Amino acid sequence: MPEITSPARMEHLKRLIQFVAGHAETAGFEIHRIREIELAAEEILVNIFNYAYPGMEGDVSIMCRAEDGSLRLEFSDTGVPFNILDVPDPDVTADISHRRVGGLGIFFVKEMADEAWYRREGDRNVLMLIFDKHRQGAEGRGRTGNVET
Amino acid sequence: MEIENTGREKDRFIVAVAGRMDAVTAPEFENRLLDWINGGETNLIVDLGGLEYISSAGLRSILTIAKNLKAKQGKIVLCTLRDTVKEVFEISGFSTIIPVCESVEAAVKET
Numbered sequence: 006m007p008e009i010t011s012p013a014r015m016e017h018l019k020r021l022i023q024f025v026a027g028h029a030e031t032a033g034f035e036i037h038r039i040r041e042i043e044l045a046a047e048e049i050l051v052n053i054f055n056y057a058y059p060g061m062e063g064d065v066s067i068m069c070r071a072e073d074g075s076l077r078l079e080f081s082d083t084g085v086p087f088n089i090l091d092v093p094d095p096d097v098t099a100d101i102s103h104r105r106v107g108g109l110g111i112f113f114v115k116e117m118a119d120e121a122w123y124r125r126e127g128d129r130n131v132l133m134l135i136f137d138k139h140r141q142g143a144e145g146r147g148r149t150g151n152v153e154t
Numbered sequence: 155m156e157i158e159n160t161g162r163e164k165d166r167f168i169v170a171v172a173g174r175m176d177a178v179t180a181p182e183f184e185n186r187l188l189d190w191i192n193g194g195e196t197n198l199i200v201d202l203g204g205l206e207y208i209s210s211a212g213l214r215s216i217l218t219i220a221k222n223l224k225a226k227q228g229k230i231v232l233c234t235l236r237d238t239v240k241e242v243f244e245i246s247g248f249s250t251i252i253p254v255c256e257s258v259e260a261a262v263k264e265t
Contacts, residue, residue, distance in 0.1 A: 018178055040207055040238040047209045051177045097247030101224060104217055109246055110210035116245050 006070050013054050013065040013082060021050055021067060025078065032071035034138060042076065042136050045117040048110035049080050049089065049132060057084025057130070075119070076136045081129045088123040089132065090115070090149055115149055116142045124152035155179040157186045160201065163262045167195040172204025175212030184215035188222065196228025199261045203234035208242050220252055229253070233261040 009024045011017040025046045029039045046067070053065050068079040094115075095108040115121055120135040121143045133152075143149040155173035162168060167190060175183055187198065198219075220230050233255040235243060243249040255261040 015178060018176065022176075037238055041241075043207065044209055044242065047176055047211075051209075051211065097245075098250070099247075101217075101220060101251045104251060106210055106214040106217060109213065113210060113242070113245065 006068055008066060008068045010064050010066040013050075013057055013063050013084070015051070015054050018047065018050060018054075021065070022046055024067060025069065028069040028071065029076055029136070032076050034076065034136075038136070038138060038140065041117040041140055042078075045114045045134060045136075046078065046080075048114050049134075052089055052110065053080070053082050053084065056087065057082045059085065074138055078134045078136070079131055080134075081126075081131045083128050084130065086125055087130060088125075088151060090121055090123050090151070116140075118143050119148065121149040122152050123150070155182065156204070157183060159190070163199075166197045166199050166262060166265050168199045168201065168258060170201040170204060172206075174207040175205060175215070176207065176209050177211035180209075180211040180215040183212070184218055187219050191219070191222060191226070191228070196223060196226050197265055198223065198228070198230045199258060199265065200230060200232050201234050201258050202232055202239055203236070205239055206236060208239050210246075213242070213246055213248055216248070216252060229265055231255055231261040231264050233258055 011021055022043050026039050026043050029042050063084055066081045070077045089111050092108050092111040094112050118134040119137045119141050122133045124131050155175060157171050160168050160170045223230050231253045234257060253264055255264050
């Protein structure tokens, strides 16, 4: 199964996104759907870069697999235990003065992926996302949550 | 990402942005626009026709610019959004707080 590991730092974002986009393209996803997958991947990676390793260095890995017309991505890090799916959704109706962007990235992940599952595996955070060829979204469909290990 | 001033229509300052606005490039967009705003431009029309991708980092920068301009009684209008960018604006609700037009010409009339 194709996998990439990189230091969890912003200067590696481009290379990591290209890895994901390349596999989505090989799996026959259309360009619009590939952009949606890139969006979800960026939001997760940036969250890991910013919060997984406070005051220290660490790695992030992405595993990628095409199966039954869908694409499965697994993001893992050995940072502080954190389930990003627990981040509350932002208020997307607030006016400009009260608008905050915090939480929006994770909201995009839940909108763009068709399934989103978090598990803590030993010292690792593992987030598994499944993307169908056409977006239906995990949010509101009960296809997002924690996996007991 | 490429950012350039492509013209002026009376007091409206027109900027074209192309490429990808992500967590790496969004600060560059924000800083360029803040430079123009600090130079006295308060009515901005931003043509996103060449923008193929935007993430929450890009939205954060656009919100920063919009709040900055609101404090100066100025305005930012976006135009010519491609499908993927438009979708991100709709899901986030940004299309209800930032004016979006079909073309630069329509944006000139709007401002």
